[in-house]
Each structure stands twice: as structure tokens, then as C-alpha cells.
Amino acid sequence: MWQSAGDLGPEEPVSPHIRQDIPHSARMYDYFLGGKDNYAVDREAAERVLTVFPSMRTAVWANRTFMRRATRVLARQGLRQWLDIGTGIPTSPNLHEVAQGVEPAARVVYADNDPVVLAHSRALMTSTPQGRTAYVHGDVRDPEAILATPQVAATLDLGEPVVLSMVALLHFVPHLDEAHEIVHRLLDPLPVGSALVLSHATAELDPVGALKVQEIYNAAGTSLQLRPKAEFATFFEGLDLLEPGIVPAHRWHPEDADSGSELLPTDVTDAQVSFYAAVAVKR
Numbered sequence: 001m002w003q004s005a006g007d008l009g010p011e012e013p014v015s016p017h018i019r020q021d022i023p024h025s026a027r028m029y030d031y032f033l034g035g036k037d038n039y040a041v042d043r044e045a046a047e048r049v050l051t052v053f054p055s056m057r058t059a060v061w062a063n064r065t066f067m068r069r070a071t072r073v074l075a076r077q078g079l080r081q082w083l084d085i086g087t088g089i090p091t092s093p094n095l096h097e098v099a100q101g102v103e104p105a106a107r108v109v110y111a112d113n114d115p116v117v118l119a120h121s122r123a124l125m126t127s128t129p130q131g132r133t134a135y136v137h138g139d140v141r142d143p144e145a146i147l148a149t150p151q152v153a154a155t156l157d158l159g160e161p162v163v164l165s166m167v168a169l170l171h172f173v174p175h176l177d178e179a180h181e182i183v184h185r186l187l188d189p190l191p192v193g194s195a196l197v198l199s200h201a202t203a204e205l206d207p208v209g210a211l212k213v214q215e216i217y218n219a220a221g222t223s224l225q226l227r228p229k230a231e232f233a234t235f236f237e238g239l240d241l242l243e244p245g246i247v248p249a250h251r252w253h254p255e256d257a258d259s260g261s262e263l264l265p266t267d268v269t270d271a272q273v274s275f276y277a278a279v280a281v282k283r
Helices: 025-032 040-052 056-076 095-102 115-119 143-147 150-155 176-187 207-219 229-236
Strands: 081-085 107-112 132-137 163-167 195-201 239-241 275-282
Touching: 025 040, 025 056, 025 115, 040 056, 040 207, 056 095, 056 163, 056 195, 056 275, 081 095, 095 107, 107 150, 132 150, 143 176, 163 176, 176 195, 176 229, 195 229, 229 275
Parallel strands: 081 107, 081 163, 107 132, 163 195
Antiparallel strands: 195 275, 239 275
16 A cells, blocks of 8 residues: 555645745745746746856756765665655655665655645655655754654654755754754764765855855845855764765766756766765764
């Protein structure tokens, strides 16, 4: 039987209040990916971003395909459980589709506090018959509440290794100390052998364009804090980084091409991507 939202919660998710009068980062991201779940206000803000950083679509596709490659690599290494926080609007193939494409019994819990994502959460609630998926409407600033949800308890075994995936999320946490605390509070309860998957926007690779993007997001009411590689590296202290370490997102196992990779230029540069990415294992 295929897993549905009704297996772990209400038959229908609570109707969220979605504002359509201000741009929204998740809907802008959807627009950059070529999705349809966005409004005119989102498209207008996204087009402003494209005027100062024309490669933004390339950047978000590089980030998205990094997530898929990281998921596949870890699934091939025997990981079977994922906690994906900051899920965003579903874009197929979603993380569970990638993981279950390698291991049909893989289990995934998605978490996001965004009403836009809640409205589309049913797309995250399908699974192979052998596996399981669930969705938590929760806030990353309250990690313990996410870990304590019935959805997590019913889907994941926290006594076994779990992949903690927070892709393109931490740059929306304005203070570095707070971002560190979030990572530690989520990772500390997980056992040895668990993995951390992160990507993060940076201004190091294109200082002029990236900082203009930051200004547009902040002016639109979304806090965006770009960070250099040295600060991004601090999230992995005490963990074992997988090869090739911290690199621009398109350079993490580029040989493992997947659907979506064809949308990246063959000569894409680090500056066009302006995302750092890495995967590490808890020892």
C-alpha cells in the first residue's frame, strides 16, 4: 500500500494562510526551477534577482542536483533514513524518490514551517510499498519539537543512523551562533554513522552579484545571510567530511549526473553557482 498523508495525520492538511501580496522565498525558488507554484509578486522579485545575478537559475539547479547526488551517494553507502528540514515546494524527483530509487525501503521525514510547503505536502507523502514518508509542519528553530513529533516516531528509528539534510536553509538563519545551535540540537541526538548534508549560499565566489541578491531578499522581508567557506566549514567540526570536502555545489561528485543536470551549462563556473556544499558523517 502506498503511504499517504492520511497514514500519519489528518486526512487533509490544515488549510494554510498564504500571502500573495509579498514575495516568498520558496515560491521564488520554485520560479527559478521553472515551477508553476508562484505568483506575480514572486516572479517580479525573482526577475529583479536575475537582473543582478543572471545565473540564479543555474545556481538553484546546481543546488537541487547536489541534493539528489548526495542522497544517492549516501543510499549506496547503506543509509536508509532521512530527516529533510527546509523541504521547500516539492519538485520531482523529491528526496524520497531518489533515496527509494536506490533502496526501496528508505524512510524519509520532511519538515518545513512554510504554509506554502504545507499546501503542497501531499506530493511528499507518497512512498514505495517497502518504504515510508511523512511530513512535519514544524520550525527548525525548535528542533526538539520536530524530533518529538508522532510522524518522526512512526517513520524513523533514531537508534539507527539518520541523514540530516538541510539544503539551502541555514543562510536564512541570520546569526551564525543560532545556525550552529540548530545543527547541534538536531545532530546530537542522532547516533554514530548519521550524516549531515548542507549547502549554503555565499558571496565569496561572486561578491558583487551575490551581495546584490542578498539586498533584494532582505528588502523583500526575507533575511538572507551569505557566508564564506571558513564559516560554512564550522558546521562540520567534529565530523568526517566525505570526499571531495567543501566545494561549490556543482563540484560535489559531478560524475554522478542525474535528471536536472542537463539544465546546467557544461561550462558552469563557481561564480555562477555561488553555493558551497558538503556531506559529513558523525563519528
